[in-house]
Amino acid sequence: MKTISLQEISTALKVSKSTISYVLNGRGDEKRISINTQQMIEEYAKAHNYKPNPLARSLIVGKSNMIGFVLPNIADFFFARITRSIEKKAMQSGYEVVFSSTGEDKEREEKSIQSMLDRNVDGLIIASSQKNEKDILRLTQNKFPMVLIDRKYPDISTNFVGLNNIGGITMLVEHLINMGRKKIGFVSLNMDLLTLNERLNSYEETMKRNGCEVKKGFIQQLEYNHTDNDMERIIKIMLSKSIGVEGLIFSTQFLAADGIRALNKMNIKVPTDMAVVSYGHKNDFDLFKVPLTAIDFPVEEIGEKAVDILLENMKDINMKKEEFYFNTELIVRESCGSH
Amino acid sequence: MKTISLQEISTALKVSKSTISYVLNGRGDEKRISINTQQMIEEYAKAHNYKPNPLARSLIVGKSNMIGFVLPNIADFFFARITRSIEKKAMQSGYEVVFSSTGEDKEREEKSIQSMLDRNVDGLIIASSQKNEKDILRLTQNKFPMVLIDRKYPDISTNFVGLNNIGGITMLVEHLINMGRKKIGFVSLNMDLLTLNERLNSYEETMKRNGCEVKKGFIQQLEYNHTDNDMERIIKIMLSKSIGVEGLIFSTQFLAADGIRALNKMNIKVPTDMAVVSYGHKNDFDLFKVPLTAIDFPVEEIGEKAVDILLENMKDINMKKEEFYFNTELIVRESCGSH
DNA sequence: TTGAAAGCGCTACCAA
DNA sequence: TTGGTAGCGCTTTCAA
Numbered sequence: 001m002k003t004i005s006l007q008e009i010s011t012a013l014k015v016s017k018s019t020i021s022y023v024l025n026g027r028g029d030e031k032r033i034s035i036n037t038q039q040m041i042e043e044y045a046k047a048h049n050y051k052p053n054p055l056a057r058s059l060i061v062g063k064s065n066m067i068g069f070v071l072p073n074i075a076d077f078f079f080a081r082i083t084r085s086i087e088k089k090a091m092q093s094g095y096e097v098v099f100s101s102t103g104e105d106k107e108r109e110e111k112s113i114q115s116m117l118d119r120n121v122d123g124l125i126i127a128s129s130q131k132n133e134k135d136i137l138r139l140t141q142n143k144f145p146m147v148l149i150d151r152k153y154p155d156i157s158t159n160f161v162g163l164n165n166i167g168g169i170t171m172l173v174e175h176l177i178n179m180g181r182k183k184i185g186f187v188s189l190n191m192d193l194l195t196l197n198e199r200l201n202s203y204e205e206t207m208k209r210n211g212c213e214v215k216k217g218f219i220q221q222l223e224y225n226h227t228d229n230d231m232e233r234i235i236k237i238m239l240s241k242s243i244g245v246e247g248l249i250f251s252t253q254f255l256a257a258d259g260i261r262a263l264n265k266m267n268i269k270v271p272t273d274m275a276v277v278s279y280g281h282k283n284d285f286d287l288f289k290v291p292l293t294a295i296d297f298p299v300e301e302i303g304e305k306a307v308d309i310l311l312e313n314m315k316d317i318n319m320k321k322e323e324f325y326f327n328t329e330l331i332v333r334e335s336c337g338s339h
Numbered sequence: 340m341k342t343i344s345l346q347e348i349s350t351a352l353k354v355s356k357s358t359i360s361y362v363l364n365g366r367g368d369e370k371r372i373s374i375n376t377q378q379m380i381e382e383y384a385k386a387h388n389y390k391p392n393p394l395a396r397s398l399i400v401g402k403s404n405m406i407g408f409v410l411p412n413i414a415d416f417f418f419a420r421i422t423r424s425i426e427k428k429a430m431q432s433g434y435e436v437v438f439s440s441t442g443e444d445k446e447r448e449e450k451s452i453q454s455m456l457d458r459n460v461d462g463l464i465i466a467s468s469q470k471n472e473k474d475i476l477r478l479t480q481n482k483f484p485m486v487l488i489d490r491k492y493p494d495i496s497t498n499f500v501g502l503n504n505i506g507g508i509t510m511l512v513e514h515l516i517n518m519g520r521k522k523i524g525f526v527s528l529n530m531d532l533l534t535l536n537e538r539l540n541s542y543e544e545t546m547k548r549n550g551c552e553v554k555k556g557f558i559q560q561l562e563y564n565h566t567d568n569d570m571e572r573i574i575k576i577m578l579s580k581s582i583g584v585e586g587l588i589f590s591t592q593f594l595a596a597d598g599i600r601a602l603n604k605m606n607i608k609v610p611t612d613m614a615v616v617s618y619g620h621k622n623d624f625d626l627f628k629v630p631l632t633a634i635d636f637p638v639e640e641i642g643e644k645a646v647d648i649l650l651e652n653m654k655d656i657n658m659k660k661e662e663f664y665f666n667t668e669l670i671v672r673e674s675c676g677s678h
Numbered sequence: 679t680t681g682a683a684a685g686c687g688c689t690a691c692c693a694a
Numbered sequence: 695t696t697g698g699t700a701g702c703g704c705t706t707t708c709a710a
Contacts, residue, residue: 001456001477001478001481001483003457005686005687005688006687006688006689007687007688015696015697016696016697016698017687017688017689017697017698018689018690018691018696018697018698018699019695019696019697021688021689021690022689022690022696025689031695031696032695032696033695033696034695034696037695037696051453051457052687052688053398053457053686053687053688054454054457054458055394055397055398055457055458055459055686055687055688056398056686056687056688056689056702057687057688057689058394058688058702059392059394059395059398059686059687059688059689059701059702059703059704060687060688060689060690060701060702061688061689061702062702073423074413074419074422074423074426075419075420075422075423075424076419077416077419080413080414080415080416080419081414083413083414084412084413084414084440085414087413087439087440088440096439096454097439098437099438100426100435100436101423101426101427114342114390115393115435117340118342118390118392118393118394119393119394120394138340139340142340144340257622257623257626260626261625261626264626282623283596284596284621284623284626284627286600287596287599287600287603287623287627287628288623288626288627288628289626289627289628344702344703344704345703345704345705346703346704354680354681355680355681355682356681356682356703356704356705357680357681357682357683357705357706357707358679358680358681360704360705360706361680361705361706364705370679370680371679371680372679372680373679373680376679376680391703391704392702392703392704394702394703394704395686395702395703395704395705396703396704396705397686397704398686398687398688398702398703398704399685399686399703399704399705399706400686400704400705401686
């Protein structure tokens with residue numbers, strides 16, 4: 001299990017540790033170590049499969065070759081895909097990734113960040129709970145290399161990679177209107193996330209701009225941990241005579257799937273009785289009873305871009321903050337009627 | 340960014356580092372440090388939010404409070420869910436998790452394992468590529484705490500948590516037979532994984548046991564990175580007159596979704612023209628055009644059980660190897676006809 | 679009841 | 695061109 005240490009190869013080769021360290025760190029020429037010793041050392045190291053102890057090294061140089069990724073939940077497919085792309089991209093530059101799920105909890109997010117800092121990560125990618133202004137501010141002020149993804153703090157200027165929510169929702173609303181629906185409901189989560197708020201605001205604005213009234217009851221917000229019953233309840237409300245919604249926008253792909261499940265159970269015909277669209281895409285939307293029209297967006301790309309910016313930031317502590325928004329794409333299927 | 344160090348609190352309090360270390364590690368009474376100094380130290384530490392540097396500590400004690408999880412791909416929903424459950428369970432015992440995706444690649448798996456070992460992880464959970472016998476053997480021989488999940492080496496005795504594949508496939512075959520289908524095809528991946536082989540063998544045995552012939556062409560294996568066309572091609576083959584399959588078992592949930600996609604495209608009616616079942620479940624199978632009958636299994640539980648066994652193993656290096664198989668559950672929907 | 683000092687494995691400075 | 699040595703922040707042995 002143990003790997004050979006600098007000390008051991010030093011005594012074996014009768015060469016000082018420092019010399020070996022220089023050579024193995026590619027500073028042999030710079031330090032003008034003779035070509036012979038260099039070769040000897042390198043051969044021995046390779047032959048004995050020497051790997052420097054990253055802990056010892058990290059302790060002294062203050063770096064770790066690790067990037068930390070703090071996210072709400074690794075079991076969320078959206079974040080799992082981002083994680084993979086971060087990992088891939090980071091690996092290409094010789095970095096490893098440590099991650100930690102926070103469950104949208106402030107304390108756990110604080111702990112995760114601190115723990116990664118303690119482990120000397122060289123940079124941080126954070127999909128924050130948006131309840132942890134303190135740490136984000138602290139990191140920013142200390143010029144610690146960091147990029148936020150998906151979740152942003154409006155009052156703090158940071159690197160950020162996210163989605164063009166406004167464009168996406170606009171497409172959705174206008175698609176529904178084009179399909180002849182004017183009374184459009186909006187189902188979201190009651191979490192205070194900027195990304196969700198942007199979607200809601202964009203819905204309201206686009207409705208107004210198109211001369212569609214947003215009646216009381218058109219907007220419904222569910223708990224993050226809602227049940228099937230909760231979903232049925234709010235759909236029932238929106239279908240009631242006084243409200244009479246004819247089209248439904250779900251603000252996340254998970255809500256959309258839950259919504260379809262409820263509609264099926266309540267025997268409400270899509271798209272005849274109710275047109276449905278989803279902000280966010282799932283792999284099997286095309287296989288649904290009524291294939292679902294949805295906004296898709298680049299997921300892997302978010303992670304890749306975040307790593308790009310982070311690496312830049314690691315090179316240049318004082319770099320200008322960069323914000324990047326990916327555009328979304330409307331995938332039209334059959335859930336709003338024939339097209 | 341920097342946190343206070345032992346040295347700093349030592350000079351501030353005029354107490355030696357060792358004393359402080361003892362107290363802060365809960366060995367104050369054992370070392371018979373006076374209650375006064377103990378209190379003083381603890382208060383000061385709390386007030387200044389002292390956190391021992393995990394790197395320095397790890398370097399000396401050879402432990403890290405981290406569990407390593409090596410897996411094929413974090414973007415695979417199955418593994419993402421397991422990762423989350425491992426993380427949750429580990430956290431309850433004060434451990435953090437580092438993970439690494441290997442992409443089913445032997446070299447990358449070796450590297451990941453070595454890197455985790457170098458970082459002094461206290462134990463390893465591995466969903467191996469099954470191409471890395473060498474490391475698994477080495478770890479076993481060195482009595483390094485480890486548990487394998489999902490992927491197993493038949494020739495090496497290790498801790499293991501997996502699925503009762505045989506039971507699951509048996510249910511699937513017999514369900515199809517009960518629904519009146521005798522000519523049943525089996526679609527799998529051409530990867531040499533024990534878990535996949537078990538499913539294939541179980542299919543053949545159950546067919547035989549029930550007096551159903553497994554004709555040439557009944558068994559089809561696709562590349563891991565197959566295209567939609569590949570899937571259509573093999574379905575076409577199985578549907579050809581000479582073979583004439585009436586029911587299809589897909590050996591993973593991903594294959595099943597791809598298969599349904601192909602059947603839809605080819606305009607083959609499920610279940611009339613073709614009954615379909617999936618070994619493995621996806622969240623939205625119930626929302627499909629024809630809700631899909633599938634084998635479901637506990638996913639989170641695999642991770643939890645793995646952590647349980649690993650913690651045991653970390654406590655007792657010489658513990659008897661434990662193998663655990665979770666039973667699967669048949670969820671009957673409509674893809675094999677009315678029930 | 680407490681402290682001094684060694685040492686984990688490495689890097690980096692200063693000497694030689 | 696190379697080596698000695700200090701020190702990263704901590705734990706642990708031995709001495710006081």
